[in-house]
Amino acid sequence: MTLLVVEGLTKRFGGVAAAKDVSFTLQAGEMLAIIGPNGAGKSTTFNMVGGQLRPDSGTIALDGASIAGLPARAIWKAGVGRTFQVAQTFVSMTVAENVQMALLSHHGRSRGLFRDARALYRDEALALLAGVGMRADAERPVSELAYGDVKRVELAVALASRPKLLLMDEPTAGMAPRERSSLMALTAGVARARSIGVLYTEHDMEAVFAHADRVLVLVRGEIIAAGTPEEIRANPRVKQVYLGE
Ligand code: ADP
Ligand code: MG
Numbered sequence: 001m002t003l004l005v006v007e008g009l010t011k012r013f014g015g016v017a018a019a020k021d022v023s024f025t026l027q028a029g030e031m032l033a034i035i036g037p038n039g040a041g042k043s044t045t046f047n048m049v050g051g052q053l054r055p056d057s058g059t060i061a062l063d064g065a066s067i068a069g070l071p072a073r074a075i076w077k078a079g080v081g082r083t084f085q086v087a088q089t090f091v092s093m094t095v096a097e098n099v100q101m102a103l104l105s106h107h108g109r110s111r112g113l114f115r116d117a118r119a120l121y122r123d124e125a126l127a128l129l130a131g132v133g134m135r136a137d138a139e140r141p142v143s144e145l146a147y148g149d150v151k152r153v154e155l156a157v158a159l160a161s162r163p164k165l166l167l168m169d170e171p172t173a174g175m176a177p178r179e180r181s182s183l184m185a186l187t188a189g190v191a192r193a194r195s196i197g198v199l200y201t202e203h204d205m206e207a208v209f210a211h212a213d214r215v216l217v218l219v220r221g222e223i224i225a226a227g228t229p230e231e232i233r234a235n236p237r238v239k240q241v242y243l244g245e
Contacts, residue, residue, distance in 0.1 A: 003028045003197040004049070004165055006024075009058035011044050020221040022058070028164070029195040033208045035232075036218035042201045045218070046169045049199065050073035058231040062165060072139050081163030083154045083171055089142045095153050096138040099125035102160035128156045132186060147219050148179035157188060159194075166191070168200035172207065180204060184211040209233060218239075 004026040011019045026032045034042050047053035049060055051072035055105040060068040076082075083242050089098050103121035105109075129135045132152045144149060151171065159167055168187070172180035184202070187209045191198045202208045208215060209229040217225040217238050225235045232238055 001028045002026075003030075003063060004199070005059075005061045006049065007059045008049055009045065009060065010056050011041075011048060011053060012056055017221045019048065019055075022218070022221070022223055024216055024226060025222065026165070026199060028197055029192050029198070030213045031191055031198045033083055033212035033215045033220055034199065034201050035071045035203075035205075035208055035215060038229065040218040041221040043169055044221075046167050046199070046201070047194040049075075049165075050080060050167050059118055079162070079164035080167060081161050081165070083151075083158050083166045089150060089153055089157065091127075091143040092141060094139050094141055095129060095134055095145070096122065096125050098142060098153055099128050099156050099160055102157040106161040121152065125156075125160075128159055129153075131159070131190060132156045148175055148183060151175070151179075151183050152186065155183075155190070158198075159190065163196060165197045165199065168198060170203070172202060172204065173221050179203070180207050187211075236242075 002025050006025070007023045009019055009022040010017065022045055036042055036044065043173060044053060046056045051074065053069055054069045058068065059066060062078055062080065065078065067078055067080070090101065097118070100121045107121070122164055126135060129138055132155050134149065134152050136157060137145065137149065142153060145153070149194055162235055171187070173184065184207050187198060188197065212229055214227065215229055215232045216223050217232060224241060225232060225238045227235065
């Protein structure tokens, strides 16, 4: 099932076309990686899909409904979740409380309630934590966790809003290679099990080739290649322009 259809997305900053006529589709349960050099327009593309930036032109449809240019919160409510490069957790709260807070937002209740109702959505939070391998750390403050584990908690927080599409801009930045691979394997497993489409960026080629179903190559705001990891690896233009071969 096609979850996301992006057509002709364009964004200029002054004279620079950060994204130029970007078009792609993403299926439910699919891991789609965007790769490209620094400044290629990856974050710009993410931010247009997530509503942090308004496109100059182009269309974005999620499950057939137009979301292009809507405020970020409306896009989140329509089913687009996000993780951020800088972890967005509340470090003084416990792991479980962070997920409970996210569930509170998702169920449309005020975060102010939380002070008096620490048991709210607790079972649901623990189930989400079990799904990312963090159930045993539920009562620890996030400040005590290793960085890779904070990223797992962030994933559980993002899943709390039951997204159809998850946007992950450089999810493994700052992580050691083994942690990277384990976070991406976890994400791919969750995406497939829950039929969530994942759009992500990643610097490490091996991680991309290991975990992506399909790859888009963005150079100077334009998609120069799209295909399976095998097709991308063998694409002469990609080798020349991006991999420097
Ligand atoms: P990537 O994420 O692939 O590294 P970006 O999407 O961040 O690339 O940037 C694409 C281009 O747009 C770059 O030339 C960058 O300098 C420019 N750019 C991005 N955001 C802004 C902004 N808010 N204002 C001006 N220029 C920007
Ligand atoms: Mg970026």
